[in-house]
Amino acid sequence: MDEQQIWQVEEGETRSAGIIHIVITALLIGIGAVVGAFGSFSLPLGFGVNFFWPAIAVQNVGGIWFGAWGVIAASLFPIISNGITGTPVYVSLAYIPANLVQALLPMLAFRYFKADPRLNSKRDWIVFLASITLGNIFGALYSPLVVLKGFGLLTAESVPVFIWGWFGGNEVAGIIFGVILLKALSNVVITTNAFVKRWFA
Amino acid sequence: MKMNKTILGYVPEESPLYRIHPFVRVFFLLVVSLFPMLINAPEWNLAIIVLAIFLLKYSRVNLSTLKIYVPVSLSMGFLILLSHTVLGGIHPEFYVSFKLFGFPFYYERIVAAVDVYTRVLPMIFLTVLFLSTSRERDMLVAMRWAHVPxxxxxxxxxxxxxxxxxxxxxxxxxxxxxxxxxxxxxxxxxxxxxxxxxxxxxxxxxxxxxxxxxxxxxxxxxxxxxxxxEVKRPDYILTQYRFRVRDGLLVAIISLSLVGVLIIRFGLGGLTLEGSLTLQWLELWLKGGAA
Amino acid sequence: MSIAMRFEDYSWRYSRTSEPALKNVNLEIAAGAVVGIIGPNGSGKTSLAYSMNGLIPNQYNGIRTGAVYVLGKEVTTIPQAQLCQQVGLVFSDPEAQFTAMTVEDEVIFGMENMGLTIAQIKQRLDWVVPLTEIEPLMDKPPYEVSGGQKQRVALASVLGMRPPIMVLDEPTSMLDPMGRQRVFEVLGKLKREYQSTIIVVEHSLENLVPLADLMILVYHGEVLLVAETEPFFEQLGYLMKHDVFPPGVLEFFYQLKVAGHYPAAWPLPQSVAAGAARLRALFEEKK
Known part of the structure; x- marks a missing residue:
């Protein structure tokens, strides 16, 4: 299957959102919550602040493989993983836009540029790196500036440090674990019923 | 003692908390978590912590399980302090309370850090209270009772x-x-x-x-x-939870307390940092009473 | 006798595989019968079970030819939700079918989907809970009970929907002997008291054989042998050639028969108790 076929809905092929997508969303939430809260590297400082957050890879690949369902899971699982570490519900809700964009951008980019999730060509790599980097930039700007600053945790002077820390930690984790997951599992995922070619199906 | 598994641990099967409808508990979390965002006076936020601890004890939650939140609470305090002091920049207009490793610790910034930290802590305690006393099923009952699809x-x-x-x-x-x-x-x-x-x-x-x-x-x-x-379907689980008059009263009390806090905060200008006892004490301690 | 299920020249091939999982299956199952389906791993037993309640082709991509009739209607013409009320399916891994937080929620899920009233659900719970002996488990998370209990919960969650046909796909593959026996005790009750049509895909035959009215051998996607239980196991040599491992008691008497120590005209006993009775009769005769 080449990269065109991966995303192309063939003539006569019927694709509709189904129970399998609800299930995969729930399972992604489970993986993301556990990896986010208990991962060997994740160091939850509370309030959703983590240094090096491997769960971002779940957001990235979730969007790429499972479209809008991956984006929904990416937006919701931090509520659970943050909750486990004692983060208040309103803080978790405030993070939703960042989490959403971190999954949405790779999702859109792979579909728009018809990139292969197996990362076979240089172009696929560029689409992957650019999309997750843009998502991370948004997340790294939004989270310290809007959430942490908004809840009064940070002073204006300290915000740049947190922006850089946030971006660096997520970017490295996203690249390392995102690449490993895409390389190891895309071949299987694209043949499953849960794989999403368009937005929801 | 027979225990019920909750999202964060266990609560005894006979916990008096189960007399309260799950929706009321979710409503309590959602409403009371707003209070620290509206209240600046640290002593009132500390009172919310005391309330949360009282409710944890009342619910017969094993308080030793809360130990896991000590590192998070401390790291939050450290993060806030760091942001407000070492990473907080140089401000000649602020009062220097003391210097540590050459960094000036400004009175205004320490007050702000105490203000933020005492608002963060009750929110953490309320989340822990909810998660330590609610089973997954309680959350579902609350949502279904509120007609969530x-x-x-x-x-x-x-x-x-x-x-x-x-x-x-x-x-x-x-x-x-x-x-x-x-x-x-x-x-x-x-x-x-x-x-x-x-x-x-x-x-x-x-x-x-x-x-x-x-x-x-x-x-x-x-x-x-x-x-x-929605396709109409019976909701068998809900038949096992009765929303009693007592639950209605609790919802009313929680709602009224929110209204009360809003009125005191924005109508009467109360619950602010300026009028708080903590500020007076900090002023005495960090400024030696200097204006 | 009415027909519960009929396969007509039925074949199924999964997408991205070159060999069909099921080839030209022709089969009739009478209402009220207990049917055992046996065959080695990968022979197509699960595909056959999934074809009975519409999971194939509704949930899988592939090529389907021929027809499957459930209570006289072709499977693809019946909406899935309606089909589930006619054919209940219990899976081999009970845990893989649990999606609820308590055993009670798990058991009522199917009934709620059917749109039963609260009173009807209560009535069915009163029937299915004692039948499957899960009363003490109702408040527990289904994934925290023992293996045998899990499978009885899975069984109850399907039985509660009262389907006239029950299909069980290797229901005891993850259970210890005691757990297996208890699942088959429930099936025995269903057969005796409710005359349900029960189709069991199984590897372990000790409990199935005494209960089954009809046996089916599936091998490499083909139905090779369909017969009533006694004549089915008379062809034990043929079955063993096709990787079927019969219960010890059957194999023991088969070997005696082959060696000429057991009368050729006597049927092979299907349970240890029947085997003991035959041995006693044999010794009496030899005296």
């Missing part, structure tokens, strides 16, 4: 179930790795990285296999996905 409540139920499942898978993979001599204790980052890869790939692979099995099981029991468009 079934597909959403079902997704939440499955998500919570899958968290438990993934934790189980995670520990099985970890034990299997330990049994093969793969121990991250005191090892390099590269070693730990390799270990993490060995966790995350099986977790995803298992999830993919399970997605088919779960979907088949759901379809085989006649559930059809209709999106947010």
């Amino acid at each position: 079934f597909v959403v409540t079902y997704l939440v139920a499955m998500a919570l179930r899958s968290v438990g499942m993934v934790i189980e898978d995670f520990s099985i993979v970890r034990q299997a790795e330990k049994a093969r001599g793969f121990d991250p204790q005191g090892k390099s980052i590269a070693y730990k990285l390799r270990q993490f890869v060995m966790y995350i790939i099986p977790l995803f692979a298992l999830a993919l296999r399970r997605s088919d099995e779960f979907a088949n099981a759901i379809v085989a029991r006649g559930y059809s996905f209709t999106g947010l468009r």
Whole structure:
């Protein structure tokens, strides 16, 4: 299957959102919550602040493989993983836009540029790196500036440090674990019923 | 003592908390968590912490389980302090209370840090209270009672179930790795990285296999996905939870207390930092009473 | 006698595989019968079970030819939700079908999907809970009970929907002998008291054989042998050639028969108790 076929809905092929997508969303939430809260590297400082957050890879690949369902899971699982570490519900809700964009951008980019999730060509790599980097930039700007600053945790002077820390930690984790997951599992995922070619199906 | 499993631990089966309808408990979390955002006076926020601890004790939660939140609470305090002091910049217009390693610790910034920290802590305590006393089923009952679409409540139920499942898978993979001599204790980052890869790939692979099995099981029991468009279905679980007059009264009290806080804060200008006892004490301690 | 299920020249091939999982299956199952389906791993037993309640083709991509009739209607013409009320399916891994937080929620899920009233659900719970002996488990998370209990919960969650046909796909593959026996005790009750049509895909035959009226051998996607239980196991040599491992008692008497120590005209006993009775009769005769 080449990269065109991966995303192309063939003539006569019927694709509709189904129970399998609800299930995969729930399972992604489970993986993301556990990896986010208990991962060997994740160091939850509370309030959703983590240094090096491997769960971002779940957001990235979730969007790429499972479209809008991956984006929904990416937006919701931090509520659970943050909750486990004692983060208040309103803080978790405030993070939703960042989490959403971190999954949405790779999702859109792979579909728009018809990139292969197996990362076979240089172009696929560029689409992957650019999309997750843009998502991370948004997340790294939004989270310290809007959430942490908004809840009064940070002073204006300290915000740049947190922006850089946030971006660096997520970017490295996203690249390392995102690449490993895409390389190891895309071949299987694209043949499953849960794989999403368009937005929801 | 027989225990009920909650999201964060266990609460005794006979906990008086179960007399209260699950919706009231969710409502309490959502409303009272707003209070620290509206209240600046640290002593009032500390009172919310005391209330949360009282409710934890009343619910017969084993308070030793709260130990796991000590590091998070301390790290939050450190983060806030760092941001307000060392990383807070140079401000000649502020009063220098003392210097540490050459960094000026400004009175205004310490007050702000205390203000923020005493607002963060009750929010953490309220979250811990809710998660230590609520079973997954309570959350579903609360949502269904509030007429949240079934597909959403079902997704939440499955998500919570899958968290438990993934934790189980995670520990099985970890034990299997330990049994093969793969121990991250005191090892390099590269070693730990390799270990993490060995966790995350099986977790995803298992999830993919399970997605088919779960979907088949759901379809085989006649559930059809209709999106947010509701198909009328009976709600048997709700019949086991009665929303009593007492629950209605509690909702009214919680709502009225929110209204009260709003009025005192924005109508009467109360609950502010300026009028607080803590500020007076900080002023005495950090400024030696200097204006 | 009415027909519960009929396969007509039925074949199924999964997408991305070159060999069909099921080839030209022709089969009739009478209402009220207990049917055992046996065959080695990968022979197509699960595909056959999934074809009975519409999971194939509704949940899988592939090529389907021929027809499957459930209570006289072709499977693809019946909406899935309706089909589930006619054919209940219990899976081999009970845990893989649990999506609820308590056993009670798990058991009522199917009934709620059917749109039963609260009173009807209560009535059915009163029937199915004692039948499957899961009363003490109702408040527990289904994934925290023992293996045998899990499978009885899975069984109850399907039985509660009262389907006239029950299909069980290797229901005891993950259970210890005691757990297996208890699942088959429930099936025995269903057969005796409710005359349900029960189709069991199984590897372990000790409990199935005494219960089954009809046996089916599936091998490499083909139905090779369909016969009533006694004549089916008279062809034990043929079955063993096709990787079927019969219960010890059957194999023991088969070997005696082959060696000429057991009368050729006597049927092979299907349970240990029947085997003991035959041995006693044999010794009496030899005296």
